[in-house]
Amino acid sequence: MSSQILASRVFTVEDQQQFAELSGDFNPMHLDAVAARRTPAGERVVHGMHGLLWSLEQLAHITDLRRICAINADFSQFIYVNEPVTLTILKQTDQQLMFELRVEGTRVAATSLRLGARAAHSGNLVEQISGAALAFDDFAIDLPFDDLARAHGRIEYFTTGNRISSAFPALDDGIGTDRITSLMSLTRLVGMAVPGVHSVFHRVNVNFVEQDSSPGALHFAVSSAEERFKILNIRLVADGLAGSVKASMRTPPVTQPSMTELKALVAADEFQGHTAFIVGGSRGLGELTAKLIASGGGRVIISYSVGKLDADKIVADIKLHGGQAETLHFDARVSPSIQLDQLPALIDSVYYFATERISSRPLAQFSFGLFKSFADIYIDSFNELIQALRRRSDNPISAFYPSTIAILDRPANMTEYAMAKAAGEVLCADLARFTHGLAIEIVRLPRLSTDQTASIMPMETHDAISVMLPIIRRVHSAFEPNQNSSTILSNAG
Amino acid sequence: MEDREIYAALTEIIRDVLMRDEIVLTPKMSAKDVEGWDSFKMIEIIMMVESQFSIKVGSRQLDRLETVGELVDLIRVGTAKHSQSV
CATH class of the missing domain: 3.10.129.10 (Hotdog Thioesterase)
Structure with missing residues (x-):
């Protein structure tokens, strides 16, 4: 039958x-x-x-x-x-x-x-x-x-x-x-x-x-x-x-290093005077980035969409170690202008870890709907965020846009994800070219150990600290006198 | 062990793991040719192969496996070694 x-x-x-x-x-x-x-x-x-x-x-x-x-x-x-x-x-x-x-x-x-x-x-x-x-x-x-x-x-x-x-x-x-x-x-x-x-x-x-x-x-x-x-x-x-x-x-949730561990890796005043907005900072690379910046004396504003408790815990850890941190509810699917009214300070850097669920479920064919859901976050929402931040202040802003090595490696079942990230790279490059006072660091990240990359198959992952710390240093020095490029595209790992 | 015997046993294993009675194995067949043959199914297949043929498949061998023919080669070599050592 x-x-x-x-x-x-x-x-x-x-x-x-x-x-x-x-x-x-x-x-x-x-x-x-x-x-x-x-x-x-x-x-x-x-x-x-x-x-x-x-x-x-x-x-x-x-x-x-x-x-x-x-x-x-x-x-x-x-x-x-x-x-x-x-x-x-x-x-x-x-x-x-x-x-x-x-x-x-x-x-x-x-x-x-x-x-x-x-x-x-x-x-x-x-x-x-x-x-x-x-x-x-x-x-x-x-x-x-x-x-x-x-x-x-x-x-x-x-x-x-x-x-x-x-x-x-x-x-x-x-x-x-x-x-x-x-x-x-x-x-x-x-x-x-x-x-x-x-x-x-x-x-x-x-x-x-x-x-x-x-x-x-x-x-x-x-x-x-x-x-x-x-x-x-x-x-x-x-x-x-x-x-x-x-x-x-299955792999338990990935635990990021504590402030005690990270403070040993960063000079206490390395990021002093900087205020960073970490979109999606309540876990994974966002959490790690927030802690590294705070370890170097920077002020961090950690956004969360649903993980308020997780974000509060990170802020508590940072404050316990003498750092400056706050949380902000921010939903990347919603227009940022009103949400940014709640930003407690003018920021000089933004790290964009907002993401859709990256599923490896095989699809029978290319899904434009799935591509659009990625594009909404990785292209449209990022653009809206940058525009809203520019409207708030003329001060220079340095941004980090995490792209993916999947654009080159093309693993199975990730076509829509890789396409949206590739389009995001083009957007970032042109935003930075045509916007005064904006620098964007685009890095094609390798597979790092996060909840999103957890797998039952033993997979090689790169050390997240050794990938993220140089990126943070470049983002925070983007407008120093010896820097002359507003956009950098690189591979990490 | 004859390839014919290996193919017969392997067909049973793969049909059971993937729950697809219609699968007919060919040497050039690979995971991408069969819906649902993902990395976890590959692990299940290898575990059943190891159990049924009394061989061990190393993680590097597993990473390199592309086709059914290569898996059959691996089983043939593994069972020959096993029978020599018994």
């Missing part, structure tokens, strides 16, 4: 919350916008199990769910909150049903169901892998990989009964409340316990069994752990099913 779209939907923030309260998987990457931006996903993502259970519910229209005897589901890409997802049937026979979820033409999950008679029982799996109940509340566990590699135990079901059956009524008729409860406990296992807070759920492979015994909870044991890629295979048994899940431990 040819592919057939069966259903479509978006998963909203409210859907996320409801599913978390049903499943007990409160991992912040699903619920907390600020925490999620510091994960490789970059924004809140849908629970993979939510996508699977919703898909199964829709299948009641085309098959008898009572015949499901095994599920093999692969969560290959993140599904972001509020993006349209379609459910497509790929293959349907008497013994098998295959389907996938797609977003913008790209497969994000695929599932194969085996149909037929269920296994009689789960053998003695409960005895083999039973262990103590894991104690945790609504906070995901954060264990070292070595500990995770040996993990085993029991997880109590978070919700049972009517709330489950009313959320998935057709599925409840087909496979029963207990099995839905058991499937939900898998996302709680992965998201909250093993691997826990820094987890990604990749695959579930379970056989449905007739219930000759009631485990009464999810029993699990890590069966293999791959240290190189931080991948765990976990055996499990729960009410009405037995099998395994695959999950990985």
